[in-house]
Amino acid sequence: MDRLLAKLIGSALIIGATTCAGWAAAARYAKRPAQLRDLQTGLAILQTEVEYGATPLPEALERAARAAGPPVGAIFAECASRLRRGGGATAGEALEAALDAAAGATYLGPEELSAMRALGAVLGASGRADQIRHLQLARRRLEAEEARARDERQRYERMARYLGVLSGAALVLILV
Amino acid sequence: MDVALLFKIAGVGIIVAVMATVLKQAGKDEQGQMVTLVGVLLVLMMVVSLLGKFFSLVRSTFMFQ
Numbered sequence: 001m002d003r004l005l006a007k008l009i010g011s012a013l014i015i016g017a018t019t020c021a022g023w024a025a026a027a028r029y030a031k032r033p034a035q036l037r038d039l040q041t042g043l044a045i046l047q048t049e050v051e052y053g054a055t056p057l058p059e060a061l062e063r064a065a066r067a068a069g070p071p072v073g074a075i076f077a078e079c080a081s082r083l084r085r086g087g088g089a090t091a092g093e094a095l096e097a098a099l100d101a102a103a104g105a106t107y108l109g110p111e112e113l114s115a116m117r118a119l120g121a122v123l124g125a126s127g128r129a130d131q132i133r134h135l136q137l138a139r140r141r142l143e144a145e146e147a148r149a150r151d152e153r154q155r156y157e158r159m160a161r162y163l164g165v166l167s168g169a170a171l172v173l174i175l176v
Numbered sequence: 177m178d179v180a181l182l183f184k185i186a187g188v189g190i191i192v193a194v195m196a197t198v199l200k201q202a203g204k205d206e207q208g209q210m211v212t213l214v215g216v217l218l219v220l221m222m223v224v225s226l227l228g229k230f231f232s233l234v235r236s237t238f239m240f241q
Contacts, residue, residue, distance in 0.1 A: 159202035166195050173187045174218060 007176060014175075015168035022164015029149075029157045032107045035072050036146040039112065040139050042068035042076050043119075047135040050128060057091055057123070058083040074102040075116075092120035115141040181226075185219050 042064040049060035058080040065076035079098035082089060089097070099116055115138045122134045192215030199208035 155202050159198055159204075162198045163195065166191055166198070170188065170191045170195070173184060173191065176184075 011172040011176065014172050015165070018168030018171065019164045022161050022167075025160040025164070026157045028107050029153045029160060032109075032149040033146055033153055035106050035108060036112065036142055036149055038068040038072040039075075039108070039116075040142050040146070042073060043135055043139050043142070046076075047132055047139075050131050050135065054128075071102075071105045072108075074105065075099060078102045091123045095120035095123060109145075111145050112142060115145075181222065185222060188215055188219055191215075 045064040045067040046060055049055040049063060053060070055063070061076045061080035061083070065073035065080065067073070068076060075098050078101050079091075079094045082094040082097055083091065096117065099113055099120075103113055119134055119138050122131055192211060195211045196208040199205070199211060
């Protein structure tokens with residue numbers, strides 16, 4: 001009787017764990033398009049600030065952070081706070097450090113991060129027209145990536161959930 | 177005979193079939209085939225000792241020493 005109970009509890013734990021893993025993988029697919037959109041919103045705000053406001057970069061970044069919202073906005077906010085702290089960091093270095101610090105909490109992939117890194121070289125370091133051109137380029141790359149993320153979501157979100165539950169059931173079946 | 181083993185094999189078969197279908201629907205045909213192969217191997221590992229017993233039984237019945 002005791003052994004049966006132990007087996008039952010163990011099975012429930014295994015299935016619960018793999019189901020959670022499946023849902024986490026599905027959440028990755030579900031949240032990526034929204035976060036890519038947030039990042040684009042932030043860049044659009046940044047572009048407007050550069051284009052019409054000529055706002056100092058930290059302030060513009062803070063506005064972009066507010067518009068993008070968490071967790072993507074944390075990248076802009078981190079970059080702004082690094083710039084405000086000073087210490088001789090250029091905008092590119094601050095953006096690089098902010099990406100390293102804040103991108104781990106998001107579901108952004110290497111393609112988006114490289115688009116942002118390319119931005120770091122020109123942000124606040126070249127002419128207005130050049131910066132705007134680069135911001136537009138980055139937004140176009142993010143748009144293409146967002147379309148791909150939407151497509152992946154449609155195909156893989158449910159698959160990840162099913163596979164989580166099923167692999168747990170298979171594991172229990174094999175171990176029992 | 178151990179009936180539990182039969183149910184186990186049936187369960188593995190059902191789960192593997194559903195997994196392969198789900199993977200195929202998502203356009204991952206290769207992974208689906210891989211899952212099917214893994215299922216076949218798992219069941220084979222479960223029955224391989226029984227198969228050995230079966231062959232030795234046949235041999236001793238017909239006296240192929």
